[in-house]
Structure formats: C-alpha cells, structure tokens
Amino acid sequence: METVKRRRKLFLEGPIVRALVTLAIPIVLGNVLQAGYQLTDAFWVGRLGASAVAAVSVSFPVTFLVIALGSGLAMAGATLAAQYMGAGRQDMVDHVTAQTMVMVAITSVVLGALGWIGERGIPGSRLIGRHRYGFYIMGTQAAAQNSTAFST
Secondary structure, X not given: OHHHHHHHHHHHHOOHHHHHHHHHHHHHHHHHHHHHHHHHHHHHHHHHOHHHHHHHXXXXXXXXXXXXXXXXXXXXXXHHXXXXXXXXXXXXXXXXXXXXXXXXXXXXXXXXXXXHHHOOOOOOHHHHOOOHHHHHHHHHHHHHHHHOHHHO
C-alpha cells in the first residue's frame, strides 16, 4: 500500500521530468528488447539465405507498426477500464475489458490471415524485390504480437 501512495505522490505532486522518466523506462526497455528480438531473428534466419534475411529486414518496420497497433488497443482498453474502476463502475470495467480482448483477438486473426494469404506471394511482389518469406514472417509476427498485446 505504501508503494501505491508513493507512486501516486510522484505522478500527481512530484517533478514532471522524474514522472516522465519513470513512465518512459519500461517503454524504452520494451523497444530495446524488440530490436534485440529482430537482430536475433535475423541471425538465425540468416542461416536460410540472403532472401530470408531480406524478408526479415522488410518485415521490421511492419512488425513495429503492428506492435504499436496492439499496444494502442491495449492502452486504450486499460485507460477506459481504469477510468471506470475509479468511478466505481465494475460492470463497465468488465464490459470494456471484454471488448478489448475481443478486439485484440479479432485483430490478431485478421493480421494472421493476411500473413498466411501473403505467404503465397502477392502478384508482382517479386518485381519490386520482395520475397514471399517477408509476407509470411510479417503475418506470423503480427499475430503473435497482437495476441499478447493486452497482457503487457
């Protein structure tokens, strides 16, 4: 309970720079870990050949976009749930949480399906230098990232 009071005082009455740094550290660490994941992925996929590494490189910005989408959905749900919890509306907390989970699940299925469809290759994609691995990797990573978005 003491920790909650201390954090509340920090965020509501403390210096704003310290509060922002306190909030930013987990986000920065998450991004560093994601970049490390991409580097490790490129290392292991590199054993498959140059086109597989190119696919991972192409998927990197899209993967970050999907992570931002999943995080945005999760943060929106968490914000609404926190507001309703503060207002003492447990029924709305349950409602918003359920809607957020359903939205994240639907988004995961849609993005995973797009990756699976894209795995077969988009017509003309070879003309612009993309390889079919890229679309497969983007879709599977998108589904994996969005399926865990609300749990973070």
